[in-house]
Amino acid sequence: MSRIDRLICHGLPKALLMALVADGRLVELQIVRRDRPSLVEGVFLGRLERVMPELDAAFVDIGIGRSGFLRAEDRAGIDAWPPAGAPILAQVRADGESDKGPRLSMNIAVSGRYLVYHPLASGVSFSRRIEGESERDRLRGHVEGLLEGGVVLRTAAAGATLDVLRRDAQAVSERWEKLRSLAFELQPTADLSVRLPGDRDPIQRALRNYGSTLEEVVLEERTQARALQDQMDRLGEKIRVRWHNGPMPTFEIDDVAGQIDTALAPRIVLASGVEVLFEPGETLCAIDVDSASAGGRQGRAPRRSVDVNLEAAPAIAQQLRLRNIAGAIVIDFVNMRSSYDRDKVQAVLAEALADDPVPTQLFGFTRLGHFELTRARRGATLARQLEALEKQDE
Secondary structure (H helix, E strand, O other): OOOOOOEEEEEEOOOOEEEEEEEEEEEEEEEOOOOOOOOOOEEEEEEEEEEEEEOEEHHHHHOOOOOOEEEEHHHOOOOOOOOOEEEEHHHHEEOOOOOOOOOOEOOEEEEEOEEEEOOOOOOEEEEEOOOOOHHHHHHHHHHEOOOOOOEOOOHHHHOOOOHHHHHHHHHHHHHHHHHHHHHHHOOOEEEEEEEEOOOHHHHHHHHHHHHHOOEEEOOHHHHHHHHHHHHHHOOOOOEEEOOOOOOOOOOHHHHHHHHHHHHHHOEEEEOHHHHHHHEEEEOEEEEEEEHHHHOOOOOOOOOOHHHHHHHHHHHHHHHHHHHHEEEEEEEEEEOOOOOOHHHHHHHHHHHHHOOOOEEEEEEEEOOOOOEEEOOOOOOHHHHHHHHHHHHHHH
């Protein structure tokens, strides 16, 4: 399990880089452009521009210069499209790319520390990490009746008491009520999220999403570090806020800079010497576990194919999230004849992908022995984001 325990922030003139680290391993690098901050999770009161019947989708003006894209499956309780010009309360699910606008959903999600509230949905669901029917039944019994609508219990909710869940439920309920009242007061096209304290602050959002496991936040600005530490003290949080002003560059902590370089390289080398090659394309990414590098080192017996693949599977899962690879993905593992071994590798890969906030779908091994999966698209790849930053600085 990727337990995010450290958040390291490094400021550039045009962007804030936020490294999410688990046990010294870089899990995700979030790049917050100062000239174009992410709109994800932002809630807008938009205006429906036009419906495209052939796609069963619509364009919505949310006041940012590019229309948002709303699919029928994201209408949240509305059976048919409203007329053009109708107000639409929607949330950004994914930022736009190049000339494409952001992807929207009317199924508003209000995130708390332990749960996510969907006021326009129904039912109780659980993070894939919350296992065991007894724990799920206990949590379901706690949250039923606390909120009207749908609730998703996050991984951090495992073991949480009723009082803890009640406080979190009250917090998300208050945020939703404020959003609703703002929507009644304003005219389309209004960005409601900027009126909610902390909603568009990337560090505050990271604290909300990972605060249950975070142990330390590293900041480069002294006043910001002091203010955040004061906030943690007031809330009774045990998160340590550290002001980094030493001679060592900030991203030398946990060798974040080196791990970024690795994520930009086409080939990674694992501890045993096994090599994994990434060949991304526009619609498909091919990944090859190099069988030639999987042989035994001098004085050691050759490793079994399944052992090589069991080592490679979690490393591949980490790189998919870190590199933000999306679309169709084909993995050429070292050939395994045993269906039992293939099942073991698939289980390890699924376990490693369980913490990825971006949805993945595993299809298993093909007749040719390749493993197929898909990962939803959430913005540009890490390489393209960093390349865009470099072009800005030129």
